[in-house]
Amino acid sequence: AAEGKDGQFIEVKPGRGTLYPDFSSVSDGKNVLSPMGLSTTLEMYVNVCDQSHDNQSIAQIRKSATNSMSLFLSQSSASSSTSDVIFGITSGSISSYVSASIDKGKFNHVAAVYEASGSKEGNLSLFINGVLINSSGSNVTKFDKLDFGDSSFIIGSGSSVNLTHFTDDGQSKSTFVTKQTFSGSIDELRYYNIKRNQDEIKKFGKRNVYSDPHLKLYFKFNEPAGSYNIPSVVLDSSGNAHHSKIINFSNSMRLTGSVKPPLIYEKRENNPVLFPEYGDNKILNQSLLLSASDYDDANPNLITKLIPAHYFLDGKIFEGISGVTGSIGDEYSASNIPGSGKIGSGQLLMSFLLLWAKHFDELKMFIDVFSRLVNIDYDKNVSAPDKFLYHLGRYYGLDLQSIFSNVGFEQFFENIAINNQETLSAFSLQKIQNEMWRRILVNLKSLQRSKGTINSIKGLIRTIGVNPDTIFEFREYGKPQRKYLSDSRKNISKNLNFLDFSGSLAKRTIAQQTSVDGQGFSKTTPYMLSPFLSGSQIEIGWPFSSVATRQSHFDQDGLIDKFGPHGLNRKPNDGLFTSGSFTYECVYRFPTKLSGSLAHYVTQSLARIQTTGSVAAGGNVLVANLIATQQVGNEPTKLKLYFSDNRSNNTVHELMIPSASLFNGNPWYISFGKIRNDDPYMHDLRTESPFLSSSLFLRCGEIGTTKRSEYFSTSSFIHTSSYLQWGILDTMTAGHNSSGSFLCIGSQSLNTVHPSSFSLNRSNIKKEVRHTDFSGQINFLRFWSRGTSEKEANERVSNIFSLATENTNYQYNHNHVISGAWNKLRIDAKIGIQATTASNSSGEFRIFDYSQNNFDITGSYVVPFAPWHANSGSHPNEDQLFHLRGYGFEPNKLLMKNHSVNYSMLSSKFDENDSVDKVRVRSFQDLEKLNEYSYSELAPIFQISENNQARDDNRFSIDLNATKALDEDIMKLFDSLDTFDGALGDPRIMFEDSYVELENLRKVYFKDLITRLDLSSYSQFFTWFDDAFTNLIVQFIPIRTRFLGVNYVIQSHALERHKFKYNFDHMYLMNRREPAFSFE
Incomplete structure (x- = not known):
């Protein structure tokens, strides 16, 4: 319509607590929406319909056409993918505005800022998705003290104002005519009487904010869809009780459909439904009352059962209530306005007893916790709470290190942007750390019993949810003087999916x-x-x-x-x-x-x-x-x-x-x-x-x-x-x-x-x-x-x-x-x-x-x-x-x-001085066993020959090899190490510059790869793991072992081996009858 009043909109009365004064936190009727000479910031998420539209008003405070502050949406055709947002102020004969384009069909964060004082007095700015798009710049218009009187704050509609602007054809207009109510979606509307800078706008643009003295209006628009008494109410979370109603409300307005919420850091637990008559709230109330009543009936130590019954009968007659318990077990009753709920009450004696019972229950809870402080289990209800895990580790002789020491406050406590992306994780890093600590402590006895073995270190890494066989190489240095290629294998365990x-x-x-x-x-x-x-x-x-x-x-x-x-x-x-x-x-x-x-x-x-x-x-x-x-x-x-x-x-x-x-x-x-x-x-x-x-x-x-x-x-x-x-x-x-x-x-x-x-x-x-x-x-x-x-x-x-x-x-x-x-x-x-x-x-x-x-x-x-x-x-x-x-x-x-599979594979490190088998059975009476163990002989033997003596040492390291996954994938191609034996040991290639057979194998294998190795991910994981767990691993290594640490290794892959070139090939071509010569 001409004044844009044909659709849904919200009219916010200027006085605090105007709509529901009896149930508002403040109801003095004070007007805090008019700037009164202060700077203002208006923020919200705007989703414009992906279709043609005429001039619309998104939000406005208007006393008259010459005294207003408005956020408009300029006309746009169906073929255009953007619309222009206009932020303008009129005061008497002067006006000023700035504009910026936003995309249709998705949420855009819009922040309109007016500076009433300072070096940029009168400056208007428009931020789109945290980026400054337009400001008054040198064309600053200084206004007198802005005062809109008792004018309402209108959201979704508005009236025409005397705002000098230019149309698409370049014509100057002195009046911006609003022709439609806003068609689209609005979320997280905030109105401040202070200038918000760009850093603040970006930081809080994707999360909820808390009550602030400068925050005068805050609509989260989290009211639920469904059937309850006053579904048209919009609650103000600023603390100024500007609760309002949606004019021409329709239930479909609450249905978000497939639209993704713009506040990616908004937490459900911080935004409960406050309407007492909402269906899910009523069901929850009934369920709690029913379960509590069943528990009380079965509890022989209920405090009211410890008092003679005639006291309650006398109290019932004295207070004139129906029933001994009064209305203490009745359902929560309210007029569906937050704050209007009433809890049932019993007679005075019962209220007095229950007050003490609550105190005794709290004492019992603390006593129960202290009784299990040294017990640890996966179930937190029967073991030490998370707060005591560090001290419990010290009690058992284990120094638990901080697992996430280089993260911010929000990542550690608030589960925000844990992976440095704009996502809200299911758990905070603190919760993940406590879960890891708990797993380590639960398995501590088993880990300590196997201390001194690789299984102890692998078990420790498994407790934190990392498969050690997939990422790490555990090297025990030293080996027998003779090494058989058939024994160059390594054991791996993986969880695999089966159809x-x-x-x-x-x-x-x-x-x-x-x-x-x-x-x-x-x-x-x-x-x-x-x-x-x-x-x-x-x-x-x-x-x-x-x-x-x-x-x-x-x-x-x-x-x-x-x-x-x-x-x-x-x-x-x-x-x-x-x-x-x-x-x-x-x-x-x-x-x-x-x-x-x-x-x-x-x-x-x-x-x-x-x-x-x-x-x-x-x-x-x-x-x-x-x-x-x-x-x-x-x-x-x-x-x-x-x-x-x-x-x-x-x-x-x-x-x-x-x-x-x-x-x-x-x-x-x-x-x-x-x-x-x-x-x-x-x-x-x-x-x-x-x-x-x-x-x-x-x-x-x-x-x-x-x-x-x-x-x-x-x-x-x-x-x-x-x-x-x-x-x-x-x-x-x-x-x-x-x-x-x-x-x-x-x-x-x-x-x-x-x-x-x-x-x-x-x-x-x-x-x-x-x-x-x-x-x-x-x-x-x-x-x-x-x-x-x-x-x-x-x-x-x-x-x-x-x-x-x-x-x-x-x-x-x-x-x-x-x-x-x-x-x-x-x-x-x-x-x-x-x-x-x-x-x-x-x-x-x-x-x-x-x-x-x-x-x-x-x-x-x-x-x-x-x-x-x-x-x-x-x-x-x-x-x-x-x-x-x-x-x-x-x-x-x-x-x-899923099923855990143990298997062994050919080792690509067949030429390195290490061994995974430190226990070597030297003799068997069973002839079949001799084929399985290369170092064994037929029993009995009384002395180990010199060429079978082992040269073990006490060095041990954990290596994160950047080419480990590549090497394992390469080794799947071979049925034995005879291929390498021939490729590396063939005497015919003594004078070659490279191993020709390995070059041919590289040409075959690398056609399998379709992407490059992501070495940066390996490096980042190593940095975190080394910082978080190296000191913990040291505590499970025997004191005589020379631990070389957790190392990040970059080396050649299995098919890339450097060759030593011999330069005396001309001797084989020399004529023996030629006179001898000397080498220089």
Whole structure:
């Protein structure tokens, strides 16, 4: 409307306590809003609607058009992303204003400052988000004493004033006409009768302030939405009782929706809801009264029970009240104005007794605390309070150091900007320090018992929530004179996430169990699929799908060439990852059954390889099924592999490993695969004649033991006469393999086919072969287009992160040139380290593939594009990005289950003078033990030979190595240290400038890295840790140990070693018949 009165606004009366004088802290009616010659500061957060608007008034004190102070919003079009804020003052015939732009659609902190005295008298300033945007500068207009009389302070509306300003077209106007009420949001409005400088505006712009003599009006706008008596009231927190009402109030005004509150440091505990009739307050009051009454009824020592009852009966009659207790247990009653509440009261005798009871309760609380001052527990209710933790440490002989000594007051006490960012943390640093101290004291006995061992230091670091194996290296100097590369390992413990399929055990209705889609999957049962295991063979060399492949050559454009790389072929069969040798591996875990939980299925399908074809209804041809069965009666636990791949006969191959304790709750590495009969990289063929038979293998090993206690392996030959023409996984056919094979984990209904067909779908095979239920946990799912060796499998059992290969240069990744590079890692789904941990609203779950082969697992095997189908005359682009997706999980639920895993890995410090094993068993009667301990001999021995004597010393250090994580990631590529033995010790490179083999390995590995190392974070962590815990660690180190401190180490990584160059190579080229010469 013309005067902008058509929307919601607030009218603040000038007198203190005007609205609710009976319940206000001050109600003298004094006017403190008029400047009366003082400077003023008006602050608030303003969120302007992201749309067109006309001239609006945000806040105003106006006695007349020529006597006012206003904060306006100038007109803006819909296409504009900003609006102009105008701060102006009129006094008689003179006026002054400043303006600044603010963004639409988000909160902006606006501070308008008027200086009434000083060197800049009459200056007007506008600060936006703490930054001075505009001020009067040299155009200062000095006003007489500003006095707006008894004018109200209007928020959200206003009237026109005689403010000389310029419009967008450059025309001068003498009147600013307000045409609309404010359309947007306002938060945290403050009005001071003093000038606030820029530092104060920035410091308190994002947090609440407390009552101040100069703070005259303070609206937090924290009144809740909901149903209560006076929802239109806005409370003044300045202490001047300028409580007001919103005119034309609507309940929707209290709904913030998705708008993020601008006060990021605002604490809920400092802003309670003060309306007595608010629903949550009433419920809290009722709950407290009910619980207190129940406690009093059961308390035999209640003070009123210790007084003869006739005193209370006489008091009831004397005071004329109903009931002995009066209204002391009645609900809180009020007229919904803060301060109007009334608490029920009892008779005088009862009030007198309860007053003393409160005193006795406080005394008892202190006595109870003193009785447990020397007791420590995680539960603060039964142990020493936080205030006494430091003194309790001194009592037990431990000097607890300040953990956060270089932080500010607000960071330590107020949990504000702890990480130097504008955030409000859940806990203050003081609370975190007390929690760390408490954990240390709780575990102090255990730490002191193990004092003098590395476990004591590691245990101390673990108590503060840091995994020592992840960050630090603990070095005990000294070692035996002889050092074996096989012993150069280090033990690590990490918490890893496993993807849980326990939803398979959820109770489902018959309809849900029988309702499956065309592929046999239920929407309420977890399952996981991969896309077709296929791609374009752009690597030269084996495998060959036919003799013609070996003889075919192609140029760089994919055209037939008489001369060129061998092994490239246009045939789709060469693109199948299963056309040659292959390996599937994964880490499985079946948590032990908890009380009240459902038991795992007796028979579990750990993984399946399937294809699509017309021979099976639904297109699912089952080729391989990895089965695990629990122990039942006298039948031991069994791991089985069923495999049927040959289309020339319908033989079902079965491999079995009995007695492996797969269901003991520990993680198990399980792998299976096929080694093709003509694989030169597994058989070391010297001729082109292949072996008669291919073979299957099945392996498993328990992860988490320092010395491997259980590892099993079995294999079996497969008759492969004319194999290249009859293998289902080797050749694409419409009936058995129309698009390639894929992996499947989880429950599925598989159709059977005629007994004369070829696959595991045949109806005359036992049902166990087609079992599909799975309820365990998985991690580290991998697929290789090569057969893996026993040596590599053993390393992966020892190191759960291992990607060990015998020749990393071409068997790992990133290489397409070396012959045989096709045989490499294809899928590397490290489930335990990915960021996504929960299912979405549809029950789907995505897992990232880290192989960087541009081939990832996807949630459906119906892939719209197979690379080798694109163009049979060239090598198509392989740049596809898919991710593993599971289906049928519970919607919006955390699917990852954490488990602590112990493993060992190859040490990159194999050439350093330190040892992690100071206790060396020198003799065994058990011959098997001799293979596990390099320094042991057959018992009995009576003297240790000189070359086996140890050279230990008492030095010990804790190193934070900047390249530790990089080194550990590098060492996962090797199955032993023989690679370094050859790369560093080869006599042929004696006169080289560098280690050529290490250079080649660097070229392969560093293609994995996509970001730079964040060394600054390491440095900052070390600075804090060294300052906070070094003195504490010293207290757990024996006095004879020479502790070298906690050190920050920057050194070369494992593949970067400096070489000593020999300069006498010319001696090998010298003619022996030449006359001798002397060296200078």
